[in-house]
Amino acid sequence: MSQQVAFQSPPLDRHHSLFLLREMLRIRRFEEKCAELYSATKIRGFLHLYIGEEAVAVGALQALEPDDAIVATYREHGHALARGVSATSIMAEMYGKQEGCSRGRGGSMHLFNAATRFYGGNAIVGGGLPVAVGLALADKLQGRPRVTACFFGEGAVAEGEFHECLNLAALWKLPVLFCCENNLYAMGTALKRSESETDLCLKATSYEMPAWPIDGMDVMACEEATQRAVLTVRSGGGPCFLEFRTYRFRAHSMYDPQLYRDKQEVEQWKTRDPIAVFQARLQELGLLNEEDLKRIEEDITTEVAKAVEFAETGTWEPVEDLTKFVYSEKVQA
Amino acid sequence: MTVEAKTVRITYREAMRQALRDALHRDPRVFLMGEDVGRYGGCFAVSKGLLEEFGPERIRDTPLSESAFVGAGIGAAMGGMRPIVEIMTVNFSLLALDQIVNNAATMLHMSGGQFNIPLVIRMTTGAGRQLAAQHSHSLEGWYAHIPGIKVLTPATLADARGMLWTALQDPDPVLIFEHGGLYNMEGELAADAGAVDIDTAVVRRAGTDVSLITYGGTLSKVLQAAEELAGTGVSAEVVDLRSLRPLDTATVLASILRTHRAVIIDEGWRSGSISAELSARIMESAFYELDVPVARVCSAEVPMPYAKHMEEAALPQVHTIVETVRQMVGSRG
Numbered sequence A: 001m002s003q004q005v006a007f008q009s010p011p012l013d014r015h016h017s018l019f020l021l022r023e024m025l026r027i028r029r030f031e032e033k034c035a036e037l038y039s040a041t042k043i044r045g046f047l048h049l050y051i052g053e054e055a056v057a058v059g060a061l062q063a064l065e066p067d068d069a070i071v072a073t074y075r076e077h078g079h080a081l082a083r084g085v086s087a088t089s090i091m092a093e094m095y096g097k098q099e100g101c102s103r104g105r106g107g108s109m110h111l112f113n114a115a116t117r118f119y120g121g122n123a124i125v126g127g128g129l130p131v132a133v134g135l136a137l138a139d140k141l142q143g144r145p146r147v148t149a150c151f152f153g154e155g156a157v158a159e160g161e162f163h164e165c166l167n168l169a170a171l172w173k174l175p176v177l178f179c180c181e182n183n184l185y186a187m188g189t190a191l192k193r194s195e196s197e198t199d200l201c202l203k204a205t206s207y208e209m210p211a212w213p214i215d216g217m218d219v220m221a222c223e224e225a226t227q228r229a230v231l232t233v234r235s236g237g238g239p240c241f242l243e244f245r246t247y248r249f250r251a252h253s254m255y256d257p258q259l260y261r262d263k264q265e266v267e268q269w270k271t272r273d274p275i276a277v278f279q280a281r282l283q284e285l286g287l288l289n290e291e292d293l294k295r296i297e298e299d300i301t302t303e304v305a306k307a308v309e310f311a312e313t314g315t316w317e318p319v320e321d322l323t324k325f326v327y328s329e330k331v332q333a
Numbered sequence B: 001m002t003v004e005a006k007t008v009r010i011t012y013r014e015a016m017r018q019a020l021r022d023a024l025h026r027d028p029r030v031f032l033m034g035e036d037v038g039r040y041g042g043c044f045a046v047s048k049g050l051l052e053e054f055g056p057e058r059i060r061d062t063p064l065s066e067s068a069f070v071g072a073g074i075g076a077a078m079g080g081m082r083p084i085v086e087i088m089t090v091n092f093s094l095l096a097l098d099q100i101v102n103n104a105a106t107m108l109h110m111s112g113g114q115f116n117i118p119l120v121i122r123m124t125t126g127a128g129r130q131l132a133a134q135h136s137h138s139l140e141g142w143y144a145h146i147p148g149i150k151v152l153t154p155a156t157l158a159d160a161r162g163m164l165w166t167a168l169q170d171p172d173p174v175l176i177f178e179h180g181g182l183y184n185m186e187g188e189l190a191a192d193a194g195a196v197d198i199d200t201a202v203v204r205r206a207g208t209d210v211s212l213i214t215y216g217g218t219l220s221k222v223l224q225a226a227e228e229l230a231g232t233g234v235s236a237e238v239v240d241l242r243s244l245r246p247l248d249t250a251t252v253l254a255s256i257l258r259t260h261r262a263v264i265i266d267e268g269w270r271s272g273s274i275s276a277e278l279s280a281r282i283m284e285s286a287f288y289e290l291d292v293p294v295a296r297v298c299s300a301e302v303p304m305p306y307a308k309h310m311e312e313a314a315l316p317q318v319h320t321i322v323e324t325v326r327q328m329v330g331s332r333g
Ligand SMILES: Cc1ncc(C[n+]2csc(CCOP(=O)(O)OP(=O)(O)O)c2C)c(N)n1
Pocket: A075, A123, A124, A125, A126, A152, A153, A154, A155, A156, A157, A181, A183, A185, A186, A187, A252, B035, B064, B066, B088, B092, B095
């Protein structure tokens, strides 16, 4: 097994630490609300929660600049929130309202936001990787020092597209950061039941790119590792591969009796909850007090409540607009 | 009076599972493979319990590698097995399109008749559950374009129970499309239900004024529309195509000889669709039998939107079918 890289962490900065905690909590509370709203049938379709994996998106996205690009999967609420897509527009999207970030056409699995260069929610496993390679190719051809971060689950590693894309990105030295969120299960299929070689970094290094595993339950580790990788990628060193070792606490999507894993295993991982552990660490170091926590929770409660209210009062796109956006309205010059 | 045959109350999902179990018992060469068919129990719970009953050799979980396991199904069929390959949904079959179109469909012909491929591929199809554009395709009509494969669309409990075994006896590749909206459909099925033919269309309801021709997930909507029309004095005949390739034109034409009007209802997009093909065949063979031009009710030409009201507007509905028929009958002159 590739060894997780230990970082010589700099002393924790109170302001930044609280920010990271707040971001993770935003995602957690937002999604808890989503689960509730799903039961109330306000949100429909598939809903894939990120609960348990928040440290990855929050940590990794700290390393990106505003004009870098992000490509994600159907499990992307956390990435969208951490990237700065507003909670209101995400919630409205899940309601199917036209005020949603994809005008209600995408739903939970297809959040898009041009302003933050958030290239979606792709719901075909492996489907985002070629898009990321292309975005990076465009940057390279136009001499822009940008990075494209592509998030995907370990299940995607079995797809041909994974191998085709890693090869192409390495061959052409494209600025792609491959962010594999290894939560050990692709729906009900454990990694060890789907891969002959379960060391994912070995696969990436076989395509001649630097790769290393990271404790995906540790937000600081995620941030530091991504910063280091982004440095290489941005400086023209070609793609990097990061394996974030994490765990999904909830079902794959909303209906899933979880026949494929032990309750005990889930409980075991919950003791490593990225939020609870980080919070405790900050408290121990005296960087977080009860007041801080209360304020953060209150702010988030307000933000989530506003998002729900925004979605509730949002409007339905008129049916006459159904065939809009099948083709572009304005012809490009 | 004949004695009433014994029936059992059953869902479409259970009928399909019985068909699988029956095939696995009857023929040791039969095995099922696909993503999450085993431990997870099938993404639509069709194969739930089969792993326990038949073991992992015959209920094979595969990695997320559609091209590889469909191709492996082709090879295994050529090697003397009778594989049933399950692709979670038609949407993901696009990753295996090369294997289906370039290998499965061509091998017999390319080899001058030496190598046939007795392979069955099952997959879910269709929209209606707010799963948005990448999870709502109806591409069975598209597959029906391809010579060398057969395309089945079981719309009833009897067909869910009976088509699989016949497909397994076929020397060539057979694709079975199960509409996702049908799995929970419940009804009475003959206790001794067994194999059914897989190359004829069937009249599901007799009528004299208009022929409503459909298949798969829209059959129930069409039957409902026919019922509504009966209430207003329009007698509609409903033809269930059952197989899109081969296409049983004779049964369709015979119906039109009785009614002299035809409406085709198809969840696929109108352009280049199976409804277009059928309409052309009617024109070629029964032009002078028609009182009015053939009409079609298809999905709007737009990737499927997430929002419920938009999705409903995009799909054929009972009221759009009824409206189309009313206009047609009104135009009798
Ligand atoms: C090509 C393709 N095949 C199958 C599916 C159905 N599916 C959706 S998510 C999923 C599991 C993916 O697991 P992983 O990549 O590890 O990501 P995770 O869901 O764990 O975040 C599957 C099989 C799909 N969406 N696309």
